[in-house]
Amino acid sequence: MSAASWTRRWEWTNRVQAFRNRISNPHRKPLQQCLAVALLGLLAGCSSWVELPDRELQAPNPPEQWLSRIERLEGQPQGWLQRLQAPKLAELVEQALQQNPQLQNTRALLAEAEAQARIAGAERQPSLSAGAEAGRSGTGSNDRSQFSATLTFGWELDLWNKLSDSARAAEIDRQALLQDYRSARLSLAAGVAKAWFNSVEAGQQVGLSQQLVSVLADRLDVLEEGYQAGLVAALDIHLARANLAAERSRLSTRQQNLGSSVRQLELLLGRYPANRQALAQQLPPLPETIPAGLPSELLQRRFDIRAAELRVQSSWARLDRRHKDRFPSFSLTGSYGRSSDQLDQLLRGESLVWSLLGGLSQPLLDGGRLEALEAQALAQAQQREALYRDTVLKAFDEVETALQQERQLTRFVEQSQISVVEFQLAEQLAAEQYRAGLVQYITLLEAQRSAFEARSSYTQALNQQLQNRIDLYLALGGDFETSTAEVELAVENELTSLQGTP
Incomplete structure (x- = not known):
């Protein structure tokens, strides 16, 4: 505890002791002693002062630039959905924003937080209620009726801003949930985009397998004709049949993967997983290099970091409230009304009754409950601060990882494209040499398999590049609308429509 803290506590202790000596005088009147005891309780409550921790949130120090560098790092990654050049995808994202059950749940949680904030704010205001009573009582020989109508008033004076602290905490919680909602919208849009590209890639893989199955089946027919004519060896027939069966098995597996990908997409859209979503035939080209900005900008751009910071502030406000709960409370109550034995005399002046207290x-004694509640609030604030720092570090890791993958996947796609070209040439040469009798059939099969694997790997690499690009958009906190104004307008419209829902 600091020197100033000890000085304030010493002053309060001296005041309380001096007041105790004064009220111990036996010649004081009872009423004066009662008032003195009440004031002593007030001073004792104030003397329970405890030093609160400093309120400065320390975030991990980011570097000046991202360590995994890519070109063109200026600006903000907004409007990435339009850059993906997939018109159908934008429609699906809009459907998901309206129909996804998890996002609807997040909207409902936000509406609940808004109501809780209004409830907490209402506790600072006076309350007024009206009531009416009618009754009859008696002893058998003497019955008596009683009628009354009253207005009851109540108000707790917020001397120490205890109620204001609770209202502030509730409002900050609402703001944190609003950031959660924005983050959920962004994550849902990214999830739909990734599921869409996964489904498109799965469809292309099925198409490649179907092409290879068709080629192998046609070649098996030719080989069997040659075998019947004694021109083809039995070994070639067995190899051709084995390769055709293996590829049909792979086609079945890829069709299962396609169905799973489409159903996953339909679930994100809030639909029944019927595996009926129409898909694009090809993956779109990768957009140009995105702006990554500076690491320090990430703290303000990412919704989850802002939500974690707000929750720290909320925990501080609740700690203030728990600390001030140990101070005295002052309230005013009053009533105004009329009471009469006769209902028709209830509104006459002589039936007026009122009170103000x-x-x-x-x-004074609570077994240490209030002190423990304050210690609990302090521990919760420390937890929120630790979670905030953890959120920031994970965000930096996500960006660095996505930037590194961006560079590595670019090289992978370039090499995969070269592999496709070379294996296609090798397949053509193997076919020509087999027809000329220069190589065995197994050489042709190996060339075909390698060419197919190269095309499949290249398609997969293109999808991985798109997936990582979306991860990078998400890690950088970029939104899928083209501007911040669009983001705010979209959120406001969705929440307005939710408030109008019964």
């Missing part, structure tokens, strides 16, 4: 309460 002021109350002061100070916790």
Whole structure:
């Protein structure tokens, strides 16, 4: 505890002791002693002052530039959905924003937080209620009726801003959930895009397998004719049949993968997983290099980091409230109404009754409950601070990983494209040499298999490049609308429509 803290506590202790000596005078009147005891409780509550921790949130220090560098790092990665050149995908994202059950749940949580913020704010305001009563009582020989109508007033004076702290915490929680909602929208858009490209790639892989099955089946027919004529060896027939069966098995597996990918996409869209979503025939080209910005900008751009920071502030506000719960509370209560034995005389002036009371309460003995609640709030604030730092570090890791993958996948795609060209040439030469009787059939089969694997690997590499690009957009906190104004307008429209839902 600092020197100033000890000085303040020493001053309060001296004041409390001096007041105790004054009220111990036996010649004081009972009423004065009662008031003195109440004031002593007030001073005792204030003397329970405890030093609160410093309120400065420390984030991990980022480098000046990303360590995994790519070109053109200026700007912000917004509007990435339009850059992907997939018109159908934009329609699907819009459907998912309206129909996805998980996003609807997040919207409902946000609506609940908004209601809770209004509830917490209402506790600072006076309350007024109206009531009416009618009753009859008696002893058998003497019955009596009683009628009354009253207005009841209540108000807790927020002397220490305890209620304001609770309202502030609830409002910050609402803002944090709003950031969660924005993050959920972004994650859903990215999830739909990744599922869409996975499905398109799965469809292309099925198409490649179907082409190879068709080629192998046609070649087997030719070989069998040659075998019947004694021109083809039995070994070639067995190899051709084995390769055809293996490729048909692979086609079946890839068709299963396609169905799983499409159903996963339909679930994100909030539909029944019927495996009926129409797909594009080809993956779109990779957009040009995206702007990554500076590491320090990430703290303000990512919704999850902003939500974690807001939750730290909320925990600080709740710690303030728990600390001030140990201070005295003052409330005003009053009533105004009329009471009469006769209902028709209830509105006459002589039936008027009213009351106004002021109350002061100070916790004295509670078994350490309030102190433990404050310690609990302090521990929760420390947890939120640790989670904030963890969120920031994970965000930096996601960006660095995606930037590194961006560079590596670019090289992989370039080499895969070269592999496709070379294996296609090798397949053509193997076919020509087999027809000329210069190589065995197994050489032709190996060339065909290698060419097919090269095309399949290249298609997979293109999809991985798109997937990583979306991961990078997500890691950088970029939104799929073209501007910040579009993001705010879309969120406002969705929340407005939710409020109008019964």
